[in-house]
Amino acid sequence: MQRYIMIRILQALLALWVTSLIVFSLARITGNPMDAMLPMEADAEEYARMEKHWGLDKPLHTQYLVFIKNAVRGDFGKSWKWQGYTAMGLVLERLPATLELGGAALAISVVLALPIGVLSAVMKDTPIDSVGKIIALLGQSLPSFWLGIVLMWIFAVMLGWLPTSGRGGLERLILPAISLGWFQVAVIMRLVRSSMLDVLDSEFVKLTRIKGLSEWKVVWKHCLRNAALVPLTYFAINAGVLITGSVVIESVFAWPGTGLLAVDAVRARDFQVVQAVVIVFSAVFLCANLVVDILYAYLDPRIRYQ
Amino acid sequence: MAQATSQSVPSITPESTTRLMTPSRRFPGLPLFILVFLLVLPGIFAPFLAPHDPIRGSLRARLKPPAWVQGGSLTHPLGTDKVGRDILSRIIYGARISLAVSLVAIVVSGVIGITLGLIAGYFGGKLDALIMRLVDISLGLPVILLALVFVAVIGPSFGTVIIVTAVLLWARYARQVRGETLSIRERDFIARARVAGASHFRIMFRYIFPNVINSLTVLATLQIGAIILLESALSFLGAGIPRPTPTWGAMIADGRELIVVAWWIAMFPGLAIMLTVLSLNLLGDWLRDYLDPKLRNV
Numbered sequence: 079m080q081r082y083i084m085i086r087i088l089q090a091l092l093a094l095w096v097t098s099l100i101v102f103s104l105a106r107i108t109g110n111p112m113d114a115m116l117p118m119e120a121d122a123e124e125y126a127r128m129e130k131h132w133g134l135d136k137p138l139h140t141q142y143l144v145f146i147k148n149a150v151r152g153d154f155g156k157s158w159k160w161q162g163y164t165a166m167g168l169v170l171e172r173l174p175a176t177l178e179l180g181g182a183a184l185a186i187s188v189v190l191a192l193p194i195g196v197l198s199a200v201m202k203d204t205p206i207d208s209v210g211k212i213i214a215l216l217g218q219s220l221p222s223f224w225l226g227i228v229l230m231w232i233f234a235v236m237l238g239w240l241p242t243s244g245r246g247g248l249e250r251l252i253l254p255a256i257s258l259g260w261f262q263v264a265v266i267m268r269l270v271r272s273s274m275l276d277v278l279d280s281e282f283v284k285l286t287r288i289k290g291l292s293e294w295k296v297v298w299k300h301c302l303r304n305a306a307l308v309p310l311t312y313f314a315i316n317a318g319v320l321i322t323g324s325v326v327i328e329s330v331f332a333w334p335g336t337g338l339l340a341v342d343a344v345r346a347r348d349f350q351v352v353q354a355v356v357i358v359f360s361a362v363f364l365c366a367n368l369v370v371d372i373l374y375a376y377l378d379p380r381i382r383y384q
Numbered sequence: 385m386a387q388a389t390s391q392s393v394p395s396i397t398p399e400s401t402t403r404l405m406t407p408s409r410r411f412p413g414l415p416l417f418i419l420v421f422l423l424v425l426p427g428i429f430a431p432f433l434a435p436h437d438p439i440r441g442s443l444r445a446r447l448k449p450p451a452w453v454q455g456g457s458l459t460h461p462l463g464t465d466k467v468g469r470d471i472l473s474r475i476i477y478g479a480r481i482s483l484a485v486s487l488v489a490i491v492v493s494g495v496i497g498i499t500l501g502l503i504a505g506y507f508g509g510k511l512d513a514l515i516m517r518l519v520d521i522s523l524g525l526p527v528i529l530l531a532l533v534f535v536a537v538i539g540p541s542f543g544t545v546i547i548v549t550a551v552l553l554w555a556r557y558a559r560q561v562r563g564e565t566l567s568i569r570e571r572d573f574i575a576r577a578r579v580a581g582a583s584h585f586r587i588m589f590r591y592i593f594p595n596v597i598n599s600l601t602v603l604a605t606l607q608i609g610a611i612i613l614l615e616s617a618l619s620f621l622g623a624g625i626p627r628p629t630p631t632w633g634a635m636i637a638d639g640r641e642l643i644v645v646a647w648w649i650a651m652f653p654g655l656a657i658m659l660t661v662l663s664l665n666l667l668g669d670w671l672r673d674y675l676d677p678k679l680r681n682v
Contacts, residue, residue, distance in 0.1 A: 093521045100530065104537045219662035221613055221633075223620050224654030227640050231647050242643075325528055326617050330640060340529060341621055344536040352536060356529050363526050 079375065086371045090364040097360045101353050102145055154354035159346040165354035169336055173358070175245055176335035179328070180320040182251050183259035191263045192302075195270025199278060199305075200297055210267060217264020222323060226257035226330040243332040254331040258323055273305040280304075412670045415663035423660050426476040427483030434473035436460070438630045441468030447646050463648040465638055471648060474630040475656050481631045482660065485545055485615045486608045492550035494604060497557025498596075502588045504558065505565025515558065522555035528617060535623035542625055545618060549611050560603055564596045598675040602668055609664035616657050632657050 136144075148154065154165035198210035230253060234242040240249050277283060278301055286296050325337035332338070336355055343351035426433055445468040449456040456463060462471040504515040531548040538544045568574065569592070577591050618624035619633025627634060632653040639650025 089517075089520060092517075093525070096521050097525060097530075101533060104533055215662065215665065216658075219609070219658055219665055221616055221620075221636075221654060221657050221661075223617060224636050224650065224657065227636065227643055227650045228654065231643050231650075235644050235647070323528075325532070326621065329621060340532060344532045344623065347536060349536075352533055356526070356533060359526050359529055 082375055083372055086368055090368045093364055094357070094360055098146070098149060098357060101356050102142060149353075149357065154357070155350040157343075157348055157351050159343065159348040159351070165348075165350040166358075168339060168351055169354045169358050172334060172336045172339045175333060176324050176328070176337060179251070179254055179258060179324055179333055179335060182255035183262065183320050185259075186255050187259035187262035187266055190259075191266035192270055192306075194263075195267040196274055196297065196302060196305075198267070198271045199274035202275065210271065214264040214268050217261050217267075220260065222257050222261060223326045223330050225260055226254065226327055229253050229257060230331070243330075245334050250331075254327050254333055257330070258320060258327045261323070262320065270305060274301060277301045277305045412663075412666045415666040415670075418659050418663040419667065422656060422663075423479050423483055426479035428480075430477045430480045434470075434476045436470035436473040438469060438473045438477040439628045441465070441470070443468050447642075449646070450648050453648075462652050463646070465635075465646070465649045466642060469630075471635075471652055474635055475632070475653055477630045478632040478635060478653060478656070481625055481629065482612050482615065482657075485542070485549070485625075486611045488546050489549040489553070489611050489615075490604050490608055492546060493554040493607075494557055494600070496550060497554035498561050498593070498600070500554070501558040501561025502565055502592060505562040506569055506584065506588050506592065508566075512562070516562070519555040519558050522552070523559075525552065527552045527614065531614070531618055532621065532623055535618065540623055540626045545615055545624055548618070549614060553607065553611070556603065556607065557600065560599060561596050564599060565592050568592050568595050602672045602675060605664055605668035605671055609661040609668070612657065612661055612664075 152166050157163045157165050157168055160168060194210050194213065198207045201207055230242050233240045233253060240253055244250055278297075283296060283301060286300050287293075291300075324333075324335060325340055327333065328335045328337035329341050336359070340352065340355040340359075342348075343355065430438075441464060445460060445464050447466055448460050448464040448468075450463045450471075451458050451461045453463075460470050460472070462475070464470055465474075500515050500518075504512040530552065534548045534551075535544055538547070565588075574587060574591055577587050582591070615624055616631070616633030616636070619631040620637045622634070622637065624633055625631050635653040636650045636657075639646070639648075639653070642649055
């Protein structure tokens with residue numbers, strides 16, 4: 079088990095390193111980043127001064143070593159676009175908004191998916207099950223940003239119940255959280271349904287029925303507790319997916335989180351900030367995957383001995 | 385070890401979720417119909433089908449609603465956008481981009497993935513370990529973010545979108561092909577081919593490859609849906625095919641700003657994406673059941 083965890087951690091670190099390498103080389107191989115930063119009419123002297131300032135006059139491998147040395151300490155340099163801020167500072171400042179949105183989306187997806195999944199399994203091949211199937215199918219075919227716009231149109235524009243965008247208060251959180259969580263509803267629901275079907279089929283459920291427990295108790299207490307294990311391990315992965323998905327949804331709802339920061343930084347060609355966002359997101363994503371892998375190995379001994 | 389984990393831990397990705405709960409064996413007539421009339425035909429014959437110029441609008445016809453809404457007319461059946469461009473024509477031309485991007489990206493990522501998968505499965509050993517490590521890393525990357533970075537650096541263009549999708553999506557093919565190659569490699573006809581003096585290259589592509597085509601077809605069908613979603617998300621963020629080329633994602637982005645006054649700008653391209661991806665998913669599910677019931681977990 080320890081060996082397994084060690085290998086997974088090493089793999090995650092390797093992936094993070096590759097990500098940093100991709101980001102670093104992308105920013106350098108395609109010509110001088112100064113071209114994007116300096117005005118067209120800048121002269122050679124100005125170029126030289128800026129290159130010295132950003133350390134771009136040193137050889138590439140030296141630049142990379144400096145980059146890694148600083149990155150390990152969480153230092154990705156100063157933002158080019160947002161004067162007076164460090165790249166990491168900006169990311170950390172925006173991170174709570176993204177976590178709030180991701181958390182709400184996760185909560186919504188669980189609250190919706192659990193009952194639908196359980197009902198679909200208990201009432202297999204009934205209209206309720208069909209509704210569940212349609213939700214699952216739509217969940218994986220709808221572009222989330224479009225769903226967000228449609229929800230905005232219905233609930234903010236036509237009905238006027240909720241504000242269209244921005245952050246602050248529960249009423250501004252609902253629509254982006256639903257748009258972001260919708261895909262997850264489909265995923266979690268399917269997992270709950272299939273593991274519920276397995277459990278409903280097992281011997282101990284027959285026993286609880288023979289004991290004369292109410293159907294309600296059989297399903298929601300004894301079955302769900304066993305069936306929830308598998309979907310539970312997926313939550314961490316979902317957390318990672320949600321964080322990435324927020325890039326799109328935050329743009330739709332002008333939600334001032336890290337995803338929106340990434341999009342703005344890319345548009346402004348602010349590489350320091352882009353680097354910081356990608357590395358932080360990758361780290362979160364990889365951590366979530368790592369947690370899942372370890373949880374999985376813990377729950378299912380077959381994996382760690384393979 | 386690493387290979388075991390990469391196979392036994394289920395991945396949460398679009399195609400692992402695309403399977404319907406009960407495989408329906410009915411022929412997917414409607415999905416196929418939708419694909420032909422929404423993606424393939426418009427994609428190929430856009431200039432003949434589109435009633436108006438997709439790029440130049442008429443300023444007198446700005447923000448016209450769809451035909452069935454008050455103020456709309458049959459000249460612009462699905463309405464116009466803020467510079468008077470016909471939505472229907474833009475959707476038809478947008479199909480062209482979706483079709484082209486997905487086909488080219490599928491081929492490019494397929495060629496990379498299949499070749500590496502065959503090599504990994506056939507030769508095994510260190511080469512296999514190296515390639516599978518690359519696969520693991522590639523599957524662990526946050527796709528849309530890296531795509532944004534790529535685009536920011538190289539600049540948005542058709543080629544960029546292809547490179548991004550191919551670089552980020554080859555790993556699934558590699559994993560699939562490698563897994564199947566491992567078992568095919570042990571079969572008698574491979575040993576016989578080797579005795580007969582066939583080269584490694586010939587064995588891989590003439591003997592093993594034909595045996596993995598079925599599962600690749602299923603995977604590719606599902607991947608096209610994923611690519612269309614990815615491309616539209618990139619276009620929506622302004623990192624896809626540059627304007628003024630009409631793409632479904634960029635049209636939705638246009639509509640986002642005007643959702644208060646003109647809902648139809650964002651609505652119809654979104655419906656097009658949804659119906660296309662939905663149909664591809666249904667088709668993929670059916671293909672899987674039809675070609676090989678054992679492939680449930682692709």
